Amino acid sequence: MIPAAFDYYRPKDLPGVVALLQEHGDDARVMAGGHSLIPMMKLRMADVPHLIDMQDVDGMNGIYVGDTGVRIGAMTTQAELIDSAELADAAPILREAALQIADPQVRYMGTVGGNVANGDPGNDMPGLMQCFDATFTLFGPDGERTVPAREFYEAAYMTAREDDEVLTAVSFPTPAGGYAYEKQKRKIGDYATAAAAVQIVKDGGSCASASIAMTNLSDTPVFSEAAGAALVGTSVDGDAIRAAVAAMLNDIDPVDDNRGPVAFKNHVAGVILTRAIERAWSRA
Amino acid sequence: MKDEVTRDDRIAGLKGMGTSRKRVEDARFTQGKGNYVDDIKLDGMLFGDFVRSPYAHARVTNIDTSAAMEVPGVLAVLTAADLEPLGLHWMPTLAGDKQMVLADGKVLFQGQEVAFVIAEDRYAAADGIEAVVVDYEELPVITDPFESLKSDVVLREDLDPTADGAHGPRKHPNHIFTWEAGEKEATEQVIDAAEVVAEEMIYYHRTHPCPLETCGCVASMDKVNGKLTLWGTFQAPHAIRTVVSLISGIEEHNIRVISPDIGGGFGNKVGAYAGYVCSVVASIVTGKPVKWIEDRMDNLMTTAFARDYWMKGKIAATKEGKITGLWCHTTADHGGFDACADPTKFPAGFMNICTGSYDIPTAYLAVDGVYTNKAPGGVAYRCSFRVTEAAYFIERMIEVLAIELNMDAAELRRINFIKADQFPYQSALGWEYDSGDYHTAWDKALNAVGYDNLRREQAQMVEDFKSGKSRKLLGIGLCHFTEIVGAGPVKNCDILGLGMFDSCEIRIHPTGSAIARLGTISQGQGHATTFAQILASEIGLPADSITIEEGDTDTAPYGLGTYGSRSTPVAGAATAMAGRKIRAKAQMIAAYLLEVHDDDVEFDVDRFVVKGAPERFKTMKEIAFAAYNQAIPGIEPGLEAVSYYDPPNMTYPFGAYICVMEIDVDTGEHSIRQFYALDDCGTRINPMIIEGQVHGGLTEALAIAMGQEIAYDDMGNVKTGTLMDFFLPTAWETPHYTTDHTTTPSPHHPIGAKGVGESPNVGGVPAFSNAVHDAxxxxxxxxxxxxxxxxxxxxxxxxxGLHG
Incomplete structure (x- = not known):
């Protein structure tokens, strides 16, 4: 559990970060909280000759809640998400999800940016960001660009981010309606066996819109447009929920691992989504 | 006027037996001031670490260390070829087998030690490991013991396939031993003729003790005076000294073994590991101290595992549920080498306690040990030798029999318990249970949880489930266990020929304080607290005035160490006996000082008083001073004693545990609503420490029953080598426990104590597991x-078919 030797950098600004990324290419990685990258380095599964620590870079922190949307700096920790009253008001599902990530010690270090940028299918924030239809801001040699969360993930640890870009912020429209983040895990600190993020808007007695994303059930987060669509226009009764679950199962592609075989994961995904929809609907 | 000090005040002031005295160890542990092996830093100390095999079964055709030697900071790389001239490329195991220290031509499990890199620090060692190039030629992998006994693939090519093993004839090149107890034919006849027979295969999966502190050592060879000092995470430091002497040829007086603070052992730190041997050799070669510390993956993958028993059982009974016979055949997966830590004559430990708490007239047990391509070990993980396996087996078989009989499992236990008036009880598999009162404990437990109401609620939940009202079921997990601890009588228990006695040496200082040294070693059990309490009650000096020291073989008397809940039954008895020797001499001194005959004084709490004249007395403090300043005719100066205690029998703690668990049928999640644990460990020395022990043991039992395992894939790769996949519960997963007790003192132990540290694991696993089954x-x-x-x-x- 000893990493290979690496050079350590602590730039003060984003152009400094990008310059290092351009200089070292594939051999450089940025580090936020380090709770994904450092274990991989210690296991020598990640070879990072040049490690760029982001903690001194200005302007990467903070939660901005506006009239129509929310912007969260990439270096904002999970603990800060949990502690923000403004955010709990604007997007309560974020707090509900963050409280189910790892444990308090990890949440003091782990960041939103690291969680979404690493591309680990086990991370909770990517699915949630897809549920929100969030936008990720990337800073590179040509300045800023944005990528929708629903288009960011290509495969496990493979994202739309270029090697010389840094993810600096996530932004999303203030979510509306009822919400639920439902997660089954084996123990505290574990990744999800299955998790579901659900936002539902109710209009009269029927569902006006629904957004559903699943976590750790494919090599990327899964935004299931069809699952949401199955609820729209219904009273979110048993049949509608079953239709949403069927649509979701069509979109996920879980693999057999220590958390269980594929049949179990599909079953649990359905149970978790059913519970999430029921809870979100009850809050809508 | 002086306040009256009552006799009760004097008793309380001692903080002796029965007191919930706060743990004296905790001041340093809670402040981060413990001194563990990895805290030891010596001038010029080097660091050693292993190149480990990625394969579970392979020939090692070449090891190229040249690139590693180019890595800055790397000083040497040891291979089997370097150790062979010293005869140290193999080492004896505790089970009478031998084990490669470094791969000698092949590897038999993933993670096996192949080469030892010695470097200036652990960073350089890690880089050196990466640079060692090993050529492997993969061989067929066997991870199933049943397949192993049929396979043409010979795992241990170093052994003569036709020769006997350490425990008698071998049936197959991959077979290690057959061990039997009880009456085979008589048992089979009982089963053939029985009105009811329940038959089941019970697998107790492979798991790992996973102490928070991993294994490690620091070896320091002083070439000037020829003395080797070895600090290590040793549960048995004296035995380690003897083993090191036997295999290294260094005379035992030139070896000092020190177990400093140990961060949990649970059986993992009983055995001798390649890291110890390599560190000693490396220190001899380099002339510098060498440290070796496992990382978590090394620990989980390579140092001693636990369990991995396939237990085929048959239990016979009358239609009314009276058990008439028990038959068990166990296939024991021992991995690539037989490195079980068991007394020599017991290659399957005390598995023959598997008749449990029940009066079973006829029984038979056979155990076959088998080699596979898994890590060696087979230690008693927070239990006496193979006792959790035995308890799990019988407590599952009872449940299966209850199903077969369509009977309530609590009632089935009740009608088969050994009765209080049957003790001492001779079991069909060869043990003499010293004492017990199972019916009292059982009734107390059932009443405490409201057993009948729970059954009614359970039935209602089944109805609600069937009618679609609920998706939850209720399990009531019952367990009544009998432990066998305190190994053990030297006449039948030894490890490597060393009798399993233990020891205590006491020195009373002139001012009435004392130091006592024991042959055991605490790993979190709180010995410094409890042993002082035993002594306080025995010699009448306050526990706070008694220092307890263990773990340094240069100062402590010889003993076999701490595991198998043996410290209180054996070393605790030695402590009481040594205390009584002190008291006997103190009595003579007191009589002299009081100018009466020895028989005319009697001990009273903290003093000797003249019989019939309580105002005439000498306190132990006064007596201690007199021992050093008075010339007493016929009595040597000083006040010291040593006792080596060879117990006449094991002790048999028991308990009644009930787990009430709700299960979510759809997700497989569970929620423990109630866990009631009644323990009878005989005389209770420190109730607070007992409660802590019970909580700890139950939590490890929860882990084992509900998720913890060392799992392998078909290629012999360990699938659970990190704490992400290996379940180590936190406060989050741990339920609330309700503890309770009855007290049935051991009739043969000087203070009636039986040991408790392991009971909760022995009884907890069946209680949790039975709850799942019962649901x-x-x-x-x-x-x-x-x-x-x-x-x-x-x-x-x-x-x-419960998912529709």
């Missing part, structure tokens, strides 16, 4: 192997 009993479940993690519980429900 599904109404739907026809008989047996589902542990661990009962989410997907396996889901699978039970799925196979029973």
């Amino acid at each position: 599904f009993r109404a739907f026809g479940l008989r047996q589902a192997h542990m661990p009962h993690d989410h997907w396996r519980v889901w699978k039970i429900a799925n196979q029973l």
